[in-house]
Amino acid sequence: MSKKRPVAVALAGALCLVTAACADSSTDQDGATGDKASAAAAKSGYPAILENCGVSEKFTKAPGRVVVMNGASVAEVSTLLSLGLGDRVVANQQSYGMSEVPGRAKAIKALPNGKVKLNDAYDIPREAMIGLRPDLVLSTTSYGFDEKNGFATRDQLKEVGAHTYVSPQGCDQDTSKMTVADSYTLLRDMGKIFNVHDRAEQLITASEKHIAEISAKVKGEKQPKVMVLFSNMAMGGNDFSSVVAKGIYNDILAKAGGSNAFASASKTSFADLSKEKVAATDVDALVVIGYNDPNPAAYAKKLLKEFPQWPAAKNNTYVALSDSMYLGPSNDLAVEKIAKALHPDKF
Numbered sequence: 010m011s012k013k014r015p016v017a018v019a020l021a022g023a024l025c026l027v028t029a030a031c032a033d034s035s036t037d038q039d040g041a042t043g044d045k046a047s048a049a050a051a052k053s054g055y056p057a058i059l060e061n062c063g064v065s066e067k068f069t070k071a072p073g074r075v076v077v078m079n080g081a082s083v084a085e086v087s088t089l090l091s092l093g094l095g096d097r098v099v100a101n102q103q104s105y106g107m108s109e110v111p112g113r114a115k116a117i118k119a120l121p122n123g124k125v126k127l128n129d130a131y132d133i134p135r136e137a138m139i140g141l142r143p144d145l146v147l148s149t150t151s152y153g154f155d156e157k158n159g160f161a162t163r164d165q166l167k168e169v170g171a172h173t174y175v176s177p178q179g180c181d182q183d184t185s186k187m188t189v190a191d192s193y194t195l196l197r198d199m200g201k202i203f204n205v206h207d208r209a210e211q212l213i214t215a216s217e218k219h220i221a222e223i224s225a226k227v228k229g230e231k232q233p234k235v236m237v238l239f240s241n242m243a244m245g246g247n248d249f250s251s252v253v254a255k256g257i258y259n260d261i262l263a264k265a266g267g268s269n270a271f272a273s274a275s276k277t278s279f280a281d282l283s284k285e286k287v288a289a290t291d292v293d294a295l296v297v298i299g300y301n302d303p304n305p306a307a308y309a310k311k312l313l314k315e316f317p318q319w320p321a322a323k324n325n326t327y328v329a330l331s332d333s334m335y336l337g338p339s340n341d342l343a344v345e346k347i348a349k350a351l352h353p354d355k356f
Contacts, residue, residue, distance in 0.1 A: 053204065054201070054204030054206070055068060055069050055070055055204065056068060056069050057201050057202060057204070059174070059198060059201065059202070061173075061174055061175055061198075062151060062175045062179070062180040063180070064163055064173070066172050066173065066174065068172060068202055071097075071202070071203045071204055072097060072144045072145035072172065072202065072203065073097055073144060074097070074099045074141070074142060074143050074144045074145070075089065075094075075097045075098045075099060075143065075144070075145045075146075075147065076098075076099060076100045076101075076123065076133065076138065076141055076143040076145070076146045076147070077089070077098060077100070077101040077102060077103050077147045078102055078103075078132050078133060078146065078147060078148045078149065078153040079102040079103055079127075079130075079131055079132045079133075079149075079153075080103065080132075080148060080149025080150060080152070080153060080176075081149070081300065082103055082149040082176075082335065082336065082337075083103045083104065083105045083108070083117060083332045083335075083337060084103075084149060084176060084192070084195060084332075084335060084336035084337040085103065085147040085148075085149065085176060085195070086098070086101050086103040086117055086120065087103075087108075087110075087113060087117070087332060087337045087338055087339065088195050088196055088199050088337060088338050089199065090113065090116055090117070091196075091212055091338040091339075092196070092199055092200065092203065092205050092208050092209060092212070093205070093208065094199070094203055094205070095116065095120060097145075097203070098120050098121065099121055099123060099141060099142075099143065100121060100122055100123025100125065100133070100141050100143075101117065101120040101121065101122060101123075102122065102123075102127070102131075102132060102133060103117065104117055104118065104301065105117075105299070105300055105301060105331045105332045106299070106300075106301040106302070106303065106331075107299055107303070107331040107332075108331055108332045108333075108339075109330065109331060109332065109333040109339055109342040109343065109346070110332070110333075110339050110342070113332070113339075123137075123141050125137040125138075125140075125141070128158075128159050129159075130158055130159070132153060132160070133160070134159045134160065135156075135159060135160055135161040135165070138160070138161045138166070139161060139165070139166075139169055142169075143166070143171045144170060144171055144172060145171065145172045145173070145174065145202070146161075146166055146171055146172070146173050146174070147173075147174050147176070148173070148174070148175050148176070148179065149175075149176050149179055149336075150175060150176070150179035150180075150182045151175050151179060151180055151181070151182060152182055153175075154166075154173060154175070172202075174198070174202070176191075176195055176336065177191035177192075177194045177195055177198075177336070178191055178336070183277070183278075184255075184256045184257070184278040185254075185255040185256055185276070185277055185278050186255075186256075187256045187257040187260075187278075187336065188257055188260040189216075189220070189257060189260050189261065189264070189340045191257065191336060192216075192257070192336050192337055192338060192340050193213045193216070193217075195336065195337075195338075196209045196212055196213055196338055197209050197210075197213070212338055215341075216338070216339075216340065216341040219341040219344075219345065220264050220340070220341045220344050223264065223265065223341075223344050223345050223348045224264050224265075224266070224344070224348075226348070226352070226355045226356065227265065227266030227348050227351070227352045227355055228266075230266050230352055230355070232263075232266055232267050232268040233266075233267050233268070233293035233294050233320075233326075233351050234267075234268055234269075234270035234290075234291055234292060234293045234294075235262055235267045235268065235269060235270055235292070235293065235294045235295070235296055235347070235351070236252065236269075236270050236271060236287075236290075236292045236294075236295050236296070236321070237252070237253035237258050237262070237269060237271075237295075237296040237297075237298070237334075238251050238252045238253060238295075238296075238297060238298070239251040239253075239297075239298045239299075239300055240297045240298065240299050240300075240302045240305040240308035240309070240329075241302050241308055242300065242302075244279060244281070245279075245281030246281065247281045247282055247283050247284075248282070248283060248284040248287070249280075249281070249282040249283070249284065249286075249287050250279070250281040250282070251279060252271050252274065252279065252280045252281075252282050252287075253269065253271070253278065253279060253280075254269070254271055254272055254273075254274050254275035254276075254277065254278060254279060254280040255269075255272065255275070255276075255277065255278050256278045257334075257335065257336060257340070258296075258334060258335075259272060261334060261340055261343050261344055261347065262296075262347065264344045264348075265343075265344045265345075265347035265348035265351060266348055266351055266352050267293075267294065267347060267348075267351050270290055270291070270292050270293070271290065274286075287316070288316055288318070291319065291320060292316070292319040292320065292321045293319075293320045293321055293324075293326065293351075294321050294326040294327060294328070294347075294350060294351055295309050295312060295313065295321050295326070295327035295328070296327070296328045296330060296334065296347060297309040297312075297327065297328070297329050297330070298330055298331060298334050298335070299329060299330070299331045300331070305329040305330075305331070306327070306329040309327040309328075309329055310327070313325065313327065326350055326351070327350070328346050328347050328350045330343055330346060330347075333346075
């Protein structure tokens, strides 16, 4: 089996994240009568109802047996950890192998994996999922609940008492419109499900403040053209098949004072480009995302040598990132690192 199969499956499918139209943070009192009942329900946060990809999920208490599916993401598990909910996870299949957040990669690695045999999509098959006895299953996209892929459906999981959740932009697996705001939606939704609203809002407020400070420093500056791609990854037939065209990456670049050099190369999240197309494009800076690649910086340096005509090569301008460049609670760190590389004189 090709080492790159999980990427082809996950990044072309599961990494391709539509808006999980989730409800606001209000709670449903579910027929409770009287001021005391209403006050008690409001204080407990339950019942809490989310409308998620056309499915209504009603929580009467905080989940205690959470399963996090792979999805070529660490958005969901990182969000849980940032909210102090790691002890609720009974099986986690997510890992980038690295993180911009000190200690996070180690914390993710330390989580239980459920000791299940994964399927060809490198995720948890139906019978194994049911055997884990989850009360909440998180999937980056609806791909993780597709029966034809060998997964337990949302209805099947509901029958065994498990709630399910598809992350923002994951309903129809189209990540092209994803923004940093979707990371905040994920935080708020988990805050609602687990009744840790205050913690979620604190994280969101801190991130918004950090990004605003960075963006203010680079406002009005010329926006360098940036090539964003995943290191050592094949998703198509051309030499450069993991080049980012659209999605949250572009929102992060804009906030950091940059623009995507290949934004028009595809109508979807990723472009599949020839070496000639890449060589003919002026690239002012590289952002290389490491997905279970221990040394994305080495890949960046290799590209700069391969295309010495790029302004990026002449100025040795690159950033190696991992989880902060994707859906999750740490987008502000990506904004900061990219802004400092693109506009060093502003810091």
